[in-house]
Amino acid sequence: MEHFFTIIGGMGTLATETYIHQLNLRTPAHSDQEYLNYILVNHATVPDRTNYILDHSQPSPLQPLLADFRQQASLGPDFFTLPCNTAHYFYEQLKQVTDIPILHMPREAVAWIGDNLKAVKRVGLISTEGTRADHIYDDEIMAAGYDLILPDEKIQEQTNQLIYAGVKEKNHVDRQLYHEILRQMFEEKGCEAVVLGCTELSLAQDREPYLEHPVVDSQSILVDKTIDLALRARAGEKI
Structure with a gap:
């Protein structure tokens, strides 16, 4: 291939x-052959990233991820x-x-914020506690010159509930809870944009x-970047 x-x-x-789903939906294709070539490694048994970041005595995701990258490379x-x-965290x-x-x-x-939301100064972040602890977004947001706004304990607990008890455990999105989390970040914390x-x-x-x-939406932005690079590579451009 x-x-x-x-x-x-x-x-x-x-x-x-x-x-x-979004990758396939957004690909500018009108026949089978115009879709993108890719391999999906759905490594569901990788140990929980947040558990390890918060407590290094927990099983580490690093070795399974390294093995995946070596194999696929x-x-x-x-x-x-x-x-x-x-x-x-392991990038x-x-x-x-x-x-x-x-x-x-x-x-x-x-980078998308800088390209598309030029007037924004106060950038909020909602995420897992692992992402909070490893500062991967904090460093990028502050290095770009934005004021970083983090959720308080109540909002973080609500976010954990949405992620783990809702999506991961039940494949369910509590619309009211999700919208309330964002409402608080914008209206009570004074965010001008919020990163998912x-x-x-x-x-x-x-x-x-x-x-x-x-x-x-970090994943949505990744979708668009993926399509852009894949089409450029298909056209023979250096990426």
Whole structure:
């Protein structure tokens, strides 16, 4: 297979399914042959990223992820995508096992703000506690010159409930809860844009979109970047 990319997914599976659905939906294709070539590694048994980041005595996701990247690199994809925000904690270590480009979802999301929301200064973040603890978004947001606004304990607990008790456990998005989380970030915390720093939150945005204020959907941005790179690689451009 020529000109394909590899998706290291399954963290979680339902969020990866949303990524794939949007990827196929947005690809400018009018026949079978115009869709993109890709390999999906749905590695659902990778240990929980947040559990490990918060407590290093828990099973580490790193070795399974390194094995996935080494295995897939041997097949020669044009690039990799990693549609799990929290897994980007290991990004630098994953880069060490391959010279093939790996898209950095948090970095792409923050760059999107600069390109599309030029008047924004106060950027909020909702995510897993693991992503909060590893600062992968904090560093990118502040390095770009934005004021970072984080949720308080109540909003974080609500976000955890939405992600784990709702999407991961029941494949259910509580629309009222999701919209209330964002309402609080915008109206009570004074955010001008809010980054969805978890792919389960991207799934919530896909199913129950919040349209009152600017939501920066990291997975949606990754979809668009994936399509752009894949089409450029297919056309023979260097990426």
